[in-house]
Amino acid sequence: xxxxxxxxxxxxxxxxxxxxxxxxxxRYQEMTPVPLASAVIRGLINLRGQIVTxxxxxxQLAFEPRDPEKLPMNVVLRTEDGAVSLxxxxxxxxxxxxxxxxxxxxxxxxxxxxxxxxxxxxxxxxLMLVLDTKKTLEAVAAA
Amino acid sequence: xxxxxxxxxxxxxxSYENLDQLDQELVALETEPGNTERIASIFRxxxxxxxxxxxxxxxxxxxVTHVGENLLSKLRDAELDLNQGRTTGLLQxxxxxxxxxxxxxxxxxxxxxxxxxxxxxxxxxxxPDADAPEAPAAEPAAPEAPAAEPAAPSAPVPEAAADQAAPEAPxxxxxxxxxxxxxxxxxxxxxxxxxxxxxxxxSSARGGHHAVAETSIRVDVGLLDDLMNxxxxxxxxxxQILQHAAGTDDTxxxxxxxxxxLITTELQEGLxxxxxxxxxxxxxxxxxxxxDLAIACSKQVMIEMEGKETELxxxxxxxxxDPLTHVVRNAVDHGIESPEARVAAGKPATGRxxxxxxxxxxxxxxxISDDGAGINVERVKQKAIDKGLLTVExxxxxxxxELAMCVFMPGFSTAASVTSVSGRGVGMDVVRTNIEKIGxxxxxxxxPGQGMTLKIKIPLTLAIIPALIVGSGGExxxxxxxxxxxxxxxxGEVARSAVEHIHGIPVYRLRGSLLPLAYLGEQLQTRPAExxxxxxxxxxxxxxxxxxxxxxxxxxxxVFDTEEIVVKPLGREIKGIATYAGTTIMGDGRVALILDVxxxxxxxxxVSEHHARGGDERVAAEDPRLERQxxxxxxxxxxxxxxxxxxxVSRLEEISKDRIERAGGCDVIQYRGGIMPLIDVTxxxxxxxxxxxxxxxxxxxxxxGERAMGLMVDRILDIIEETVEPQNIxxxxxxxxxxxxxxxxxxxxxxxxxxxxxxxxxxxxxAA
Numbered sequence: 001x002x003x004x005x006x007x008x009x010x011x012x013x014x015x016x017x018x019x020x021x022x023x024x025x026x027r028y029q030e031m032t033p034v035p036l037a038s039a040v041i042r043g044l045i046n047l048r049g050q051i052v053t054x055x056x057x058x059x060q061l062a063f064e065p066r067d068p069e070k071l072p073m074n075v076v077l078r079t080e081d082g083a084v085s086l087x088x089x090x091x092x093x094x095x096x097x098x099x100x101x102x103x104x105x106x107x108x109x110x111x112x113x114x115x116x117x118x119x120x121x122x123x124x125x126x127l128m129l130v131l132d133t134k135k136t137l138e139a140v141a142a143a
Numbered sequence: 144x145x146x147x148x149x150x151x152x153x154x155x156x157x158s159y160e161n162l163d164q165l166d167q168e169l170v171a172l173e174t175e176p177g178n179t180e181r182i183a184s185i186f187r188x189x190x191x192x193x194x195x196x197x198x199x200x201x202x203x204x205x206x207v208t209h210v211g212e213n214l215l216s217k218l219r220d221a222e223l224d225l226n227q228g229r230t231t232g233l234l235q236x237x238x239x240x241x242x243x244x245x246x247x248x249x250x251x252x253x254x255x256x257x258x259x260x261x262x263x264x265x266x267x268x269x270x271p272d273a274d275a276p277e278a279p280a281a282e283p284a285a286p287e288a289p290a291a292e293p294a295a296p297s298a299p300v301p302e303a304a305a306d307q308a309a310p311e312a313p314x315x316x317x318x319x320x321x322x323x324x325x326x327x328x329x330x331x332x333x334x335x336x337x338x339x340x341x342x343x344x345x346s347s348a349r350g351g352h353h354a355v356a357e358t359s360i361r362v363d364v365g366l367l368d369d370l371m372n373x374x375x376x377x378x379x380x381x382x383q384i385l386q387h388a389a390g391t392d393d394t395x396x397x398x399x400x401x402x403x404x405l406i407t408t409e410l411q412e413g414l415x416x417x418x419x420x421x422x423x424x425x426x427x428x429x430x431x432x433x434x435d436l437a438i439a440c441s442k443q444v445m446i447e448m449e450g451k452e453t454e455l456x457x458x459x460x461x462x463x464x465d466p467l468t469h470v471v472r473n474a475v476d477h478g479i480e481s482p483e484a485r486v487a488a489g490k491p492a493t494g495r496x497x498x499x500x501x502x503x504x505x506x507x508x509x510x511i512s513d514d515g516a517g518i519n520v521e522r523v524k525q526k527a528i529d530k531g532l533l534t535v536e537x538x539x540x541x542x543x544x545e546l547a548m549c550v551f552m553p554g555f556s557t558a559a560s561v562t563s564v565s566g567r568g569v570g571m572d573v574v575r576t577n578i579e580k581i582g583x584x585x586x587x588x589x590x591p592g593q594g595m596t597l598k599i600k601i602p603l604t605l606a607i608i609p610a611l612i613v614g615s616g617g618e619x620x621x622x623x624x625x626x627x628x629x630x631x632x633x634x635g636e637v638a639r640s641a642v643e644h645i646h647g648i649p650v651y652r653l654r655g656s657l658l659p660l661a662y663l664g665e666q667l668q669t670r671p672a673e674x675x676x677x678x679x680x681x682x683x684x685x686x687x688x689x690x691x692x693x694x695x696x697x698x699x700x701x702v703f704d705t706e707e708i709v710v711k712p713l714g715r716e717i718k719g720i721a722t723y724a725g726t727t728i729m730g731d732g733r734v735a736l737i738l739d740v741x742x743x744x745x746x747x748x749x750v751s752e753h754h755a756r757g758g759d760e761r762v763a764a765e766d767p768r769l770e771r772q773x774x775x776x777x778x779x780x781x782x783x784x785x786x787x788x789x790x791x792v793s794r795l796e797e798i799s800k801d802r803i804e805r806a807g808g809c810d811v812i813q814y815r816g817g818i819m820p821l822i823d824v825t826x827x828x829x830x831x832x833x834x835x836x837x838x839x840x841x842x843x844x845x846x847x848g849e850r851a852m853g854l855m856v857d858r859i860l861d862i863i864e865e866t867v868e869p870q871n872i873x874x875x876x877x878x879x880x881x882x883x884x885x886x887x888x889x890x891x892x893x894x895x896x897x898x899x900x901x902x903x904x905x906x907x908x909x910a911a
């Protein structure tokens with residue numbers, strides 16, 4: 001069994017989310033900041049009339065802030081409550097990955113990214129962290 | 144020919160729908176006579192028609208359906224079997240009903256046709272041994288063509304044609320011509336008349352016959368909602384194009400844009416109308432609620448309704464349903480006294496509950512008045528203190544009106560006992576919360592001993608609302624117009640000294656009373672804390688808002704325009720922030736947040752979160768200092784909405800542009816045998832002229848004795864009687880302030896200043 005993942009880079013890590021959950025991937029969009037919202041929420045994007053909340057993944061995962069010169073990319077997720085965008089550093093390819101390469105995230109990794117990353121795919125030459133989008137959005141809403 | 148009234152029309156549409164189904168059901172029933180469910184369904188349909196026809200006074204229809212119903216009830220109870228004769232009888236009854244309905248549709252009343260024979264036949268079928276001796280049409284085709292069948296032996300038209308013609312087109316004109324022949328051919332000719340008539344007539348007849356049913360269709364509400372969303376998108380796209388068009392010289396593009404603008408507006412209005420429903424749809428259940436409740440509380444209550452036809456967007460209607468029910472129950476339970484108490488108080492034993500709805504300034508007002516005891520403010524005060532909702536000290540400072548509003552406090556209930564009806568103390572605050580949730584306002588007018596009126600003001604629709612766009616810290620925010628009272632802009636020295644502080648809390652003196660201020664930049668942290676209260680460009684803009692019966696001033700960096708905005712919900716991630724009510728997309732495609740005025744007020748502690756009331760006597764409509772004024776509202780320039788007091792307007796004239804001449808360095812016109820100078824208000828105020836003037840200008844004539852001055856404007860919009868609170872803002876020369884008129888910010892034209900700028904001696908005599 002193989003599964004398709006939409007991949008992206010964040011800091012020095014390589015992530016993937018189930019391609020079924022991704023509505024689209026778009027370049028940086030102008031955003032309207034939301035005063036008083038938590039720092040995770042970078043702003044609101046007008047995506048063809050649909051208002052999308054943009055979530056700074058570096059902030060959510062407590063990474064270093066991004067170099068202000070570099071503009072983030074949007075991974076727009078489809079959710080029950082409309083679309084949400086994850087701001088990431090760079091977009092990777094859509095990969096088709098064998099389920100057999102999956103392994104539960106080791107405790108040490110969990111330590112770093114909490115339970116947002118339930119598992120890891122051991123790819124050739126690199127590891128791909130699976131991002132649990134549902135948990136991520138729950139964490140954002142709770143923030 | 145008389146048009147059937149609304150109720151009759153509805154009855155017709157509904158009955159036609161039911162009858163179409165009935166034909167199929169009866170036929171299907173014949174193949175499986177034992178299906179009691181089907182009989183019951185047919186029974187209900189006929190029963191409904193019978194009931195309504197009795198109510199509407201259609202006696203013949205009632206007679207026919209009554210006997211049909213009897214037959215059906217016996218069939219349903221299995222006292223009789225359904226044989227072909229009975230089916231035929233029932234189908235004939237359906238046809239008779241159809242032709243009576245046809246007559247009603249055309250003339251508004253029943254025709255003179257009598258259906259005694261059919262009734263006799265149906266009664267005969269009621270006897271257990273009745274067969275179908277008179278139904279010679281035992282052919283297989285008969286059930287589908289019930290009306291045709293008695294005529295079959297002599298029918299000049301082939302059976303197949305009769306099949307179609309008969310059930311659908313029993314038309315009276317055809318009826319008369321053919322009647323004699325048919326009477327012979329078909330002894331119990333009720334519907335068969337239609338059958339042999341020429342094809343041509345048939346089709347035209349069909350057109351007329353189902354007119355009522357065919358001009359209205361049922362549409363899935365979800366589809367309308369989707370369309371509404373799309374129109375919302377279109378409005379946004381239109382706004383963007385308009386903005387783009389403003390910066391180009393391409394006239395073809397600009398004029399196309401204007402057409403697009405108009406069409407979009409019309410489309411939006413049209414679609415909005417499809418979602419409108421009369422408030423009567425919600426009210427209709429109240430007479431019953433009131434009756435049952437009055438009986439339960441041993442009271443006598445009469446309910447009256449005015450403005451049932453007032454229309455509201457269905458989402459709004461949905462949202463006010465429960466609050467209204469609660470208010471009505473409350474009025475009966477708590478408001479209206481027992482008959483004995485009423486008589487003792489010198490009032491009629493029967494209490495009166497009046498519900499009124501009407502449109503006003505783009506909003507809907509709903510008033511629920513009763514002539515009961517009203518709110519006993521002393522009791523309210525005591526109760527609020529007992530429950531710890533108010534301190535004694537605070538309560539003593541409150542006015543009667545504020546105390547009356549206490550009934551909306553959470554956890555408040557004055558009913559001595561908890562009844563099954565109301566009195567759990569969770570009622571009125573929920574009413575208010577629900578109304579405010581949809582951008583509405585609740586107010587109480589209390590007449591102790593004489594009753595009270597609850598006034599609810601709600602927007603027509605929730606999807607697209609007018610809003611004022613303001614700027615803070617470089618970002619734009621939308622403030623719903625419903626919350627807006629007025630705008631104040633102070634410049635220069637005045638701006639620096641305008642804001643005073645009480646223990647660090649900023650206040651502004653507005654016409655003598657203190658207005659608490661909140662700085663938007665400070666509340667939203669869009670400006671650094673240390674400079675959040677600094678002036679922007681040496682000026683201060685105060686947007687005066689109403690939240691929770693209290694007014695306060697919100698200081699913003701910039702005030703832009705008012706715009707129709709499409710409200711979009713907040714995403715789950717930011718829903719929890721109380722300061723925002725939603726989002727919208729601006730003309731340039733950027734997202735803007737819609738401010739929740741109550742949330743801002745609570746955040747800045749102007750309104751405590753417990754909805755406690757402060758002393759605010761400045762609600763415009765209630766303030767005796769402000770008189771209602773009649774103003775002429777007009778347009779000058781593409782976006783200029785202005786007003787002048789009507790008593791300064793002597794006449795209104797429409798002139799063509801080529802009548803304008805030049806004299807003494809200014810525009811003049813020959814007017815009433817003299818020369819009248821003209822002032823172009825649009826260009827004087829530095830506004831872009833509106834393009835649709837088409838060679839005609841509207842002139843407001845201000846005459847004083849022998850002299851007259853004409854003010855040229857683009858369009859006269861309206862004459863309105865409203866409470867106008869002018870603000871001496873000093874935006875621009877030629878204006879003497881702004882006010883909210885009809886819920887929109889309107890500049891007030893300084894006629895005197897304007898005229899003096901052209902002719903300093905115009906008012907010379909009295910100035911001296």
